[in-house]
Amino acid sequence: MVTKTEETQLNRLENQVDNGGGGAWEYLCLVKKLKVRRPDKVLRHGLSILNDPKKRSALGPDVWTLYEQVSIAAMDCQCLDVAKDCIKVLQKQFPESKRVGRLEGILLEAKGLWAEAEKAYSSLLEDNPLDPVLHKRRVAIAKAQGNFPTAIEWLNKYLETFMADHDAWRELAEIYVSLQMYKQAAFCYEELILSQPTVPLYHLAYADVLYTLGGVDNILLAKKYYASTIDLTGGKNTKALFGICLCSSAIAQLTKGRNKEDKESPELQSLAAAALEKDYKQRAPAKLLLLTSALKSLKTS
Amino acid sequence: MGSGFIVGVLGVSILAHAAYSTVQYRGLLKIMEDEFSNPPMNVVIELLLGLVLCMWAALTVPGKFLSIHPDSEENRMVSLPGNLDFMIFNHRAKVFRSEIDMKLKL
Numbered sequence: 507m508v509t510k511t512e513e514t515q516l517n518r519l520e521n522q523v524d525n526g527g528g529g530a531w532e533y534l535c536l537v538k539k540l541k542v543r544r545p546d547k548v549l550r551h552g553l554s555i556l557n558d559p560k561k562r563s564a565l566g567p568d569v570w571t572l573y574e575q576v577s578i579a580a581m582d583c584q585c586l587d588v589a590k591d592c593i594k595v596l597q598k599q600f601p602e603s604k605r606v607g608r609l610e611g612i613l614l615e616a617k618g619l620w621a622e623a624e625k626a627y628s629s630l631l632e633d634n635p636l637d638p639v640l641h642k643r644r645v646a647i648a649k650a651q652g653n654f655p656t657a658i659e660w661l662n663k664y665l666e667t668f669m670a671d672h673d674a675w676r677e678l679a680e681i682y683v684s685l686q687m688y689k690q691a692a693f694c695y696e697e698l699i700l701s702q703p704t705v706p707l708y709h710l711a712y713a714d715v716l717y718t719l720g721g722v723d724n725i726l727l728a729k730k731y732y733a734s735t736i737d738l739t740g741g742k743n744t745k746a747l748f749g750i751c752l753c754s755s756a757i758a759q760l761t762k763g764r765n766k767e768d769k770e771s772p773e774l775q776s777l778a779a780a781a782l783e784k785d786y787k788q789r790a791p792a793k794l795l796l797l798t799s800a801l802k803s804l805k806t807s
Numbered sequence: 808m809g810s811g812f813i814v815g816v817l818g819v820s821i822l823a824h825a826a827y828s829t830v831q832y833r834g835l836l837k838i839m840e841d842e843f844s845n846p847p848m849n850v851v852i853e854l855l856l857g858l859v860l861c862m863w864a865a866l867t868v869p870g871k872f873l874s875i876h877p878d879s880e881e882n883r884m885v886s887l888p889g890n891l892d893f894m895i896f897n898h899r900a901k902v903f904r905s906e907i908d909m910k911l912k913l
Contacts, residue, residue, distance in 0.1 A: 508888060511881040541888035545900075549909065557912045576911075582894070584901050591911040616896040642892040650895040677893045704877055707887050740878030 507705065508540050516540065523551055530555055531565065538575055545582035552576035553588070570596060577609060581616035589613055604630060604637070611643060620647055638668055645677070654685055672701055679711070688719050706738035710746055717753060722760050729753035733774065741781055750778040755804040775805070815864030821857035825850050 508516075519533040530551040537544055552572060555561045562569055577592035593613060596606050607630050614623035624647055631640050641664045648657035661678050668674065679694035695712035702708065713731035716724045732749035739746070754775035779801045786794045829846045836842070845851075874881055 507884050508886045509882050510885050513885050541891050543889040543891065543894070553909050553911060578894075581896055582900065584896075585909060588909060588911050595911075612896075618897065639892060646893045646895050649893065650897050673890050673892055676887075677890055705887070706884055738878055739883045740876075740880070742880075742883060 508542070512536075512540060516542070520544075520547065523547075531561075534572065534575065538571075543582070545579040548575060548579035549583050549585065549588070552579065556592075570599060574605075574609065578612065581613060584616070586613070586617060589616065604634060608639060608643070611640075615643070615647060615650065620651055623647055636667075638664070638671065641668075642674065649681070654681060657681060670701065672698055675701075676708075679715075683715065688715050691715050692719065704738065706735045706743065706746075709735045709738065710743065710749075713746070713749055717749065717756075722757065725753050725756050725760070729757070729774075736778075744782065744785060747778045747782045747785075751775055751782070751801060751804055779805075811864050811867035814860055815868060818857050818860030818864055821853055821860065825853040825857060828853075 516533075516536055519529055519536060522528075523530050523533045524547070534548060534552060534555075537548055552575060555565070556569075556572065556576060565572065573592045573596050577589045577596075580586070580589035580592065590613065593606065593609050596603075596609065600606055607626070611623050611626040611630065614626060624644070627640050627644055627647075631637065634640070641660070645657050645660045645664065648654075648660055658678070658681060661674060661681070665671070665674055665678065675694050675697050679691045679698070682688070682691035682694060692712065692715050695708060695715060698705075698708045699712060709731045713728040713735065716728035716731065729750060732746045732753060735743055735746040736750070741747075754772070782797060782801070783794065786797050829850050832847055832850070876882060877884075
């Protein structure tokens with residue numbers, strides 16, 4: 507969960523390290539903690555630390571986690587020989603480690619040798635049948651080959667055992683959305699919201715899926731979830747504000763023919779529109795005209 | 808930090824002095840065989856002063872207070888962490904690797 511302060515801190519450190527100031531190790535620790543994906547920078551700065559024996563010894567026992575982090579970043583940037591060297595160093599230090607075995611499996615994946623990677627993971631799974639990371643890598647193999655039905659099947663089986671793993675639920679929801687199976691994706695997002703109700707981005711994704719499904723009930727529910735997103739982010743999430751405006755106009759269009767019982771008050775839409783205009787005036791004043799004309803067309807349609 | 812610490816020490820010492828003078832007052836009352844109803848006025852003033860000083864020190868010495876609202880400007884969630892357990896490697900970076908020619912020296 508990346509908060510705003512952490513994001514600003516990450517950007518500041520990134521600028522500092524990119525322009526030659528120190529602090530590479532701090533940056534790498536922050537990237538590892540926040541779980542963001544910055545392979546090129548991690549590779550560059552990690553190698554600058556690892557190639558310098560003085561800095562390497564200054565790290566102490568943390569150098570091995572750095573080797574792991576750099577090897578994964580190297581695989582992400584397709585510098586497979588760097589990854590192979592890092593894994594060799596780790597193997598020399600920890601000969602019979604299953605963590606290093608996992609890294610070797612990931613290297614096979616990065617090379618594109620899916621069958622060998624599958625075999626490596628199955629053999630590792632025989633020794634530790636309940637290792638969640640190995641199960642997840644098998645799902646990743648199926649996903650990388652484009653074999654989405656197999657990936658869904660593996661992931662469902664994994665989730666039967668490890669029901670509390672919200673990363674896996676999120677991955678399943680994203681796979682369903684990419685296959686346009688929106689009802690199943692909505693179920694996954696509901697599980698996520700149940701387990702972590704204070705994360706606004708799950709509410710936002712759920713509202714998006716509901717809005718895509720369509721139908722008056724779904725759009726009403728989507729509007730409620732956009733509103734809860736705005737509540738949880740203190741009104742700063744532009745996507746949710748737009749969502750409210752679109753939902754209100756969609757509901758107005760869909761219920762045009764029905765009898766005019768009083769729906770919810772139109773205050774929500776006007777408040778959201780006002781908040782959007784204020785935000786645009788502050789951050790992108792050149793596009794304010796575009797925004798006001800778009801909002802006006804939404805209100806009249 | 809330094810001044811807050813000194814103020815805190817001063818506040819604690821004022822409280823200790825107030826306690827000591829109350830004990831002495833009670834001893835005096837025992838000699839005079841009177842009832843112990845209230846501590847004398849100056850002790851009460853000293854107690855209030857010590858309270859104010861200690862509270863001020865307790866609020867300033869530990870440092871900056873952090874916001875606890877989940878929707879405040881600093882604490883709001885901006886993005887979810889990337890799902891690194893399911894990361895796949897056959898993306899477009901395979902064709903871009905020209906500028907990154909690095910080696911691990913040992």
